[in-house]
Amino acid sequence: MSKQEVTIGLLGNPNVGKSSIFNQLTGLRQKVGNYAGVTVDKKIGFFSISEDTKAKVIDFPGTYSLYPTSMDERVVLNTFTNPNSPNYPEVVLYVAEAGNLERHLLLLSQIRDLGVKVMLLVTMHDLGHKKGEVYHLNELEKSLEIPVYQVNGRTGEGLDAVKDGLSTMLSQASAPANHQHLYHPNQEVKAITEAIQTDLQVHNAYQALLLAHHYEQLPFLSAAEKERIATISKEHTFQSIKLQVDETMARYNEFTPLVQKAVSKPQEVPGSTTEKIDRILTHPILGPFIFFAILAFVFQAIFTWSEVPMTLIEEAFNGMGELVRSILPAEAWYTSLIADGIIAGLGGVLVFIPQIAILFFLISLLEEVGYMSRAVYLFDSIMQKFGMNGRSIVALISGGACAIPAVMATRTITNWKERLITIMVTPLISCSARIPVYAILIAFAVPSVTVAGFINLQALTFIGLYVLGAVSALIIAFLMKLVFKTQEQSLLMLELPDYKAPHWKNIFTNVYEKVLTFVTEAGQVIIVVSMVLWALASYGPGNSMEQAEQTAVAEAQAQQLDETATADLIAAKQIEVSYAGMIGHAIEPVIQPLGFDWKIGIALISSFAAREVFVGTMATIYSIGSAGEDEDTLRERMDKEVTAEGNKVFTPATSFSLLIFYVFAMQCMATLAVVKRETKSWKWPVIQMAYMGALAYVGSWITYLIMS
Known part of the structure; x- marks a missing residue:
């Protein structure tokens, strides 16, 4: 007897431990694809809810609200405003960090108003306890009128109770229609939502409001539907930006008291360990020096740690080529094809695995402990001038080792324009593959002489070539910033999470996924x-x-x-x-x-x-x-x-x-x-x-x- 399959959505803000829960639920029973028509990755995994029910869980990109500022957030909007989407979930597992519940409930309240079944999973409560915070999750459950679970993404604690709750929730016909709303629209908003509901046969009022805000960019709407919404909006003098701000503030006014009631904080909170560390790591002068020291270590590690495994891989494939030549007829065309074409080509792919694995291991480690968001904060304003953002600097410097893992590292950049510009200019950074070419040609171009007693002209030329590549990358990036057009807003919405011990399962799963993607x-x-x-x-x-x-x-x-x-x-x-x-x-x-x-x-x-x-x-x-x-x-x-x-x-x-x-x-x-x-x-x-x-x-x- 085959199991019934249901679709579960995993949703939440960035840096809330969502990936840890996804990995705990699915293990390696997951795959990466992409959402139709866009370049955003779609992570899908599977797990059993009960003996007769199998769950397909979609790990949606980290999102702050249904008023998107990036392509990642637009993917979530496109899905949740279209009940006919193949990615539309039957239940949403909404992940929020215990210490920042107020900040994380905006998106939850929006999803709930769409009529989707929702369960709230509260993570990182152990960090809050260290600050002296006490959580009354039963109070939050009563106020929000949804199930609330305390879970630990590192250990999997609480996830069995979540599965039992899912089984119960799925047996219910639908989500309660009469729950307490955290947004009460005025007559102006009600008038336009009712008009769209009637005209387009939309059953949910909040879905109709989102259509009014975003109809121009929603791919599932036909041209005729977009024209009808445009006409209705004009008739009602719909002011989208103003109403988005009004709605956001109204929601915060509603759920802020609920959170204050559910979370007890000590009267005086002494400076936390995170704050003490940040005084050094985000210092306007020390911070950049520390960052470049860390990246110098990453850069050096990619070079040195990968040298032995890369040599072993090359020797292994050379040996395989020689073995093929010794077994098969030397004059046969297929011998050369296998040895010099297929095996050599495969070796050319796999030889990059050590560099890719090391880079993503170190980047994932920095992400897990909470440092990478500090790097983005430090350099975002500078990189914005060149059409990129703070995360771009990691890819650019990593390109000095190899452009392949550096291009893959741009996945942390959520704004599509900034990510694309970073991808387009990263190969201008001189990589390690250029070193043999530079080394042999500089000997003909520049005499090996020393000037001023210590400056070698050949070494100076070598450095100059690297500087030329880096400066060219910034200039081309600036020009692309002027040429490339996007509807995404380049805004920095950044949360600096508390520093925490790394979750090794997350790190190795991420490295495994990146390496597998590259090879296949x-x-x-x-x-x-x-x-x-x-x-x-x-x-x-x-x-x-x-x-x-x-x-x-x-x-x-x-x-x-x-x-x-x-x-x-x-x-x-x-x-x-x-x-x-x-x-x-x-x-x-x-x-x-x-x-x-x-x-x-x-x-x-x-x-x-x-x-x-x-x-x-x-x-x-x-x-x-x-x-x-x-x-x-x-x-x-x-x-x-x-x-x-x-x-x-x-x-x-x-x-x-x-x-x-x-x-x-x-x-x-x-x-x-x-x-x-x-x-x-x-x-x-x-x-x-x-x-x-x-x-x-x-x-x-x-x-x-x-x-x-």
Whole structure:
């Protein structure tokens, strides 16, 4: 006998412990999707209420009210004003923090007036007890006329009673229609709601009022319905903003006394531990220094902690590739496809897992203890000037390690415009993948000399490239702020939660979810592109590849090259006549004004897979032994490379031109795949690649002109 399935909504303000309760109820029986038509994540989990009833619980985004200021809040509004929505819950579990009940009851009172069955779950009561607060939840239950439960998201305490309460509530036909309302509309409001109810056959008066406020942005309303609401609003001279303010104040006037009656506070509350810590962490001078110290630690951890596991992953996939080559026929096309295409592509995906896991572990840890909201508070006003917000700085600095986890970290930004701008400019921050490219090219661009007794010019150039990327990101962000339009208001509504011990289950569940999302979604795109690049580099027209091999073997015998050098020479000859080589020759007229030849063109194409591939491609093209040779060998060979006219290829002008190109160019398909995943569209990664490509080309061209 199959179980009956009911839909439960988990709702509440941000930072109330909602995710902890979701994880306690569902464990790992959860998945992440997205709401139709928007890029906001939808978390769904499952748990059993009773032997014959299964619950599908939707963890709605943290929301302050049904008068939204962000896309996350608009998702909640769109759902709760549309009873026909597939996400419309039969019961709402409303989560509120014990110490801030007054602040959290605004949304609860709105949801209750929609006629939805509601249960109030009060969390973090232990923190309130430490302050000397006493909670009389039975008083609150009587006043609000809804079930109230004391729960602990960290331990799961109280959730069995919640499940029993759900079973009882679901057996009731509907929510009580005659409960005490916390908002009493005036005649003006009643007139318009009654008109909309009659005209559009809306059964709930408060739903009709929300339609009057938000009809222009509600996607489920037809054009004709929107026009009728607009006509009714005009006839009644409906003043939306004023009435929203009036309603909010009226609700607070009603439930504030209820909360004061249900919560007993000590006469004098001494400065709490949180307040004492905040005097230091949010200090206008010390605060930013502490923040950058913490992020420096995060940045360093991403580099150092990930080094060993990333090396192990690379070695494992190299070993798998060698194993495939030893088992399957060496000359078979499918051997190369599996070893150099699929396995190499998969390795290119999984090698990022340590960095992603470490970044999200540390960010989740900072979120859990309550610090991240302080960082937003410290930098919001500065970042707002550039079209971003305080949370953007975390993503931008994380981009110095890798743009992939940094782009994923923008999920903490609720305003869609600010999140999109952050996503679009984050790849301009020089990541660790650029380091091998910078290291080898700076040697040709700048002499290794020391000035003023301690300043190394090459090191100074290295720092300058990082500064150039960061400054460019801020400038582009400011320009995008002027161009991008959104109906979301950029307002800072921020709650600074009390500092608390981290809930490790939440942290590891979040890390698991982020890693799984990257591997399953972004990874699919990366592997496909890797296979395409393999095909372009492995095949050429007609028998050109065989002829190139014969030519290379003959030259190797004449020069008495060893086996490794011969293999490298064959690879260099074959890549020249491959489809990738043909593309390199085809684009040579385009890149020649930048000081690049066709060989560099091939490196530009192949390094689209990942920027650091540039060095490996140069090694292959210039027939350098890759496994045992050091980097200086490659520099020496590149230094000797000359054009047909006998001029050096890697002059300071060409090297600086290439450096500027790699500062700006979007040479990372993995990042593009993640941007596509985060924005739910190919539109933004295409725009991103186009504007960064234009910056790279123009910047490189100007640099070459100046340096030549």
